[in-house]
Amino acid sequence: MIVLGAGPGGYTAAFRAADLGLDVVLVERYPALGGVCLNVGCIPSKALLHAAKVVDDAAVMADKGILFGKPEIELDKLMSWKTSVVERLTGGLVGLAKKRKVRVLQGTARFEDAHRVAIEHGGETQHLSFAHAIVAAGSEAVMLPDVPEDERIVTSTGALSPTALPDSLLVIGGGIIGLEMANVYASLGCKVDVVEMTPDLIPGADRDLVKPLARRMAQRCRHLWTSTKVTGVKANPKSLTVSFEGKDAPDSERYDRVLVAVGRRPNGGRIGADAAGVAVDERGFIAVDAQCRTNVGHIFAIGDITGEPQLAHRASHMGKVAAEVAAGHKAGFDAIGIPSVVYTDPEVAWVGVTEKQAKADGIAVEKGSFPWAASGRALGMGVDEGLTKILFDGETGRVVGAGAVGPGAGELIAELGLAIEMGADAEDIALTVHAHPTLSETVGMAAEASLGTLTDLYLPKRG
Ligand code: NAD
DSSP states (O other), X not given: OXXXXXXXXXXXXXXXXXXXXXXXXXEXXXXXXXXXXXXXXXXXXXXXXXXXXXXXHHHHGGGGTOOOOSOOXXXXXXHHXXXXXXXXXXXXXXXXXXXXXXXXXXXXXXXXXXXXXXXXXXXXXXEEEOSOEEEOOOEEEOOOTTOOOOTTEEOHHHHTSOSSOOSEEEEEOOSHHHHHHXXXXXXXXXXXXXXXXXXXXXXXXXXXXXXXXXXXXXXXXXXXXXXXXXXXXXXXXXXXXXXXXXXXXXXXXEESEEEEXXXXXXXXXXXXXXXXXXXXXXXXXXXXXXXXXXXXXXXXXXXXXXXXXXXXXXXXXXXXXXXXXXXXXXOOOOOSOOOEEEOSSSEEEEEEOOHHHHHXXXXXXXXEEEEGXXXXXXXXXXXXXXXXXXXXXXXXXXEEEEEEEETTHHHHHHHHHHHHHTTOBHHHHHTSOOOTTOSTHHHHHHHHHHHTOOOSSOXXXXX
């Protein structure tokens, strides 16, 4: 078995395949294992978001009787801590690979035919033949066309390793990466503007979940411009001049740094797929079946390269399926819901069907929701804005989707993901005793709201 790419999809696939007795080679072009997620994505961004939250939480306590004063940011120390977190995890992967006797090769792999790859590293090429291959080559950040090449214009990778904090930062793209990084930089004291092309931040999520975050981001950032396009970026010696076209934005503004966070593109065009006969569409995606097989039966593909949502946990689950199928097991990737979490403060999380999607697809749903303003635990944390909602299928009453906004929403959503996979209904959740006072209680109460048994709020009686 050869696995191309050692991100969360690739290393999971390699380790599972080795556990099932296959002889596995894991190829990675960078020296560290872990891919974008561990090295320049999920993990370092969460370390910095934690730092940002500590700063914000301290500030919130000022009018509650605890004063810390203005934070002093020692950027070098913060970056070393972030790097130490990353290295602990990537180092751990090396140990896990060794224990399983997975051979790790550094290099860029390209198919030579349907049973051979060439692996290039430092001017040398190795050729390996394989019985099964798993393509886990991921995606890369999209750069906007007509933006000059300049070290002050960065993607998420650059934004996660600043050598100095800029005075001003423009974030292009009000999606997940854009808002997470805007949160970090604004909380660390930078003047941050966000420009989003569509009328809404995080366009895929339900508005009621995004609203509290949008409000908080508006306080944190200097400007949030929606329905606005960037029409040009000019690099001057001392600043970057960005021009805009939109309802509230100025014609142009100067910045020290620009972060482009307008989506990620799959790396399907970089692996010599043609030589193996693997079909790649014009955008770079590789289509797979429920067993994660490409059109070539013994070559599998998993993760970002196979489509949306481009999330690490989708990749790792697909990785296990591909490894198991290759080892002769009956397995399939048939998750009903894949959770999405935006790790800003407040966090926004959802799983399964959104209200937006239900409306667009004509799916009848019933909703139960609980506002965190009525949660004792939330109030005791200084939080009076937040929401947990659950969507039930209009006919069967089963949970089909859920969302939450507020601190820790990303953790709460797990229970609702399980509810969806287990086919739970409102009673299953409402009659499960949730500890009081917890934020998880809002899940039970959202279910009670839908049943009409909720006593913590006065709701007009349901039928
Ligand atoms: P995204 O698709 O989430 O957001 C991109 C945003 O940029 C959209 O709102 C889009 O409308 C906007 N946009 C596009 N072109 C624009 C333009 N020219 N000007 C202004 N706005 C423009 O993409 P992302 O935030 O770059 O994230 C990339 C991928 O990485 C996503 O698939 C996401 O799922 C994943 N990711 C996930 C997490 C997480 O799970 N917490 C964190 C980071 C990234």
